[in-house]
Amino acid sequence: MNGTAEVTVLRLGHRPGRDERMTTHVGLTARALGADRVCFPDNAGQSKATVSDITNRFGGPFDVELTDSPQAMLRNWAGKVVHLTMYGERVQDVEAEIRAAHQDDGEPLLVVVGAEKVPFDVYEQANWNVGVTNQPHSEVAGLAVFLDRLFEGQELEREWEDADRQVIPMATGKRVESIDEE
Amino acid sequence: MNGTAEVTVLRLGHRPGRDERMTTHVGLTARALGADRVCFPDNAGQSKATVSDITNRFGGPFDVELTDSPQAMLRNWAGKVVHLTMYGERVQDVEAEIRAAHQDDGEPLLVVVGAEKVPFDVYEQANWNVGVTNQPHSEVAGLAVFLDRLFEGQELEREWEDADRQVIPMATGKRVESIDEE
Numbered sequence: 001m002n003g004t005a006e007v008t009v010l011r012l013g014h015r016p017g018r019d020e021r022m023t024t025h026v027g028l029t030a031r032a033l034g035a036d037r038v039c040f041p042d043n044a045g046q047s048k049a050t051v052s053d054i055t056n057r058f059g060g061p062f063d064v065e066l067t068d069s070p071q072a073m074l075r076n077w078a079g080k081v082v083h084l085t086m087y088g089e090r091v092q093d094v095e096a097e098i099r100a101a102h103q104d105d106g107e108p109l110l111v112v113v114g115a116e117k118v119p120f121d122v123y124e125q126a127n128w129n130v131g132v133t134n135q136p137h138s139e140v141a142g143l144a145v146f147l148d149r150l151f152e153g154q155e156l157e158r159e160w161e162d163a164d165r166q167v168i169p170m171a172t173g174k175r176v177e178s179i180d181e182e
Numbered sequence: 183m184n185g186t187a188e189v190t191v192l193r194l195g196h197r198p199g200r201d202e203r204m205t206t207h208v209g210l211t212a213r214a215l216g217a218d219r220v221c222f223p224d225n226a227g228q229s230k231a232t233v234s235d236i237t238n239r240f241g242g243p244f245d246v247e248l249t250d251s252p253q254a255m256l257r258n259w260a261g262k263v264v265h266l267t268m269y270g271e272r273v274q275d276v277e278a279e280i281r282a283a284h285q286d287d288g289e290p291l292l293v294v295v296g297a298e299k300v301p302f303d304v305y306e307q308a309n310w311n312v313g314v315t316n317q318p319h320s321e322v323a324g325l326a327v328f329l330d331r332l333f334e335g336q337e338l339e340r341e342w343e344d345a346d347r348q349v350i351p352m353a354t355g356k357r358v359e360s361i362d363e364e
Binding site: 021022025028029031032033054058086087088089090091092093120123124126128129131132133134135136137138140141142143144145148149153155156157160166167168169170171172173174175176 | 203204207210211213214215236240268269270271272273274275302305306308310311313314315316317318319320322323324325326327330331335337338339342348349350351352353354355356357358
């Protein structure tokens, strides 16, 4: 997000068909809640297209990429790695430390979100394995709460560039305004 | 959640097959992040079975129900209704008011989460239409952030009853302990 070190979300594992919507929702959640970029496995082209389309219409900057080697990306990341898992340390116990690394030390963060069973070396490569609760629920929910806490709500104030439309908050009803190109 | 007025999550709309995982994730997120109950449309029996199974293994109390008339439930709710929608007021602007109604006035909350297009009368029946961002992303992400803010993180400290297993938070690796019945 504007003014902070890069935050990239890496989706590990994608089963075409079965995971399409979950992977898409991981990408859209990353965008809406302050990440700069999402990387999907290279068989998730359909999810990439959906997230790119939303970015084109509702604004950015936000990058969507495919990678043929998520493991290499993880190994070579020049920054800190957070792996979201129900087996990890409690988010409320480690979030201050992660925030300090990101905001104070300017470390780029790679936030890893698994789909199917995550290989054990991911647990070892992560600087933090973090549980948004130690209960089974949803990788999308875990990512959302993690990002909201990482950015301490500042992501909700983000402004969007190059949007062609904008939703105007309303107590009742729907209002979408077109944004004219200058 | 223990000691606060009831919070029920109502899932509106469910297309069997297509929405199975999203509806399941709405239910699991509701459970993990402090709601007392989730209601699904009556064609979401498979999602109900999954959420019930998780509750049996990982603990409760948490209720999962099907309803043949979500609209009637909405109309007859004895408390306040929050409808999560990207067209609504900004969560950061209305959360204090909602929290006051729930925590100070003891109002039971019905949190409505849509799937396909939501009928306009839902917007009118809601006491608050709330946007967790006014960007398109994920109803699961929106629900997660809303609940975390409603409970101000206290939901992460919740203890579970009648679980037969418990995940122990770990910096690296996985640890699941069986809980013996007394």
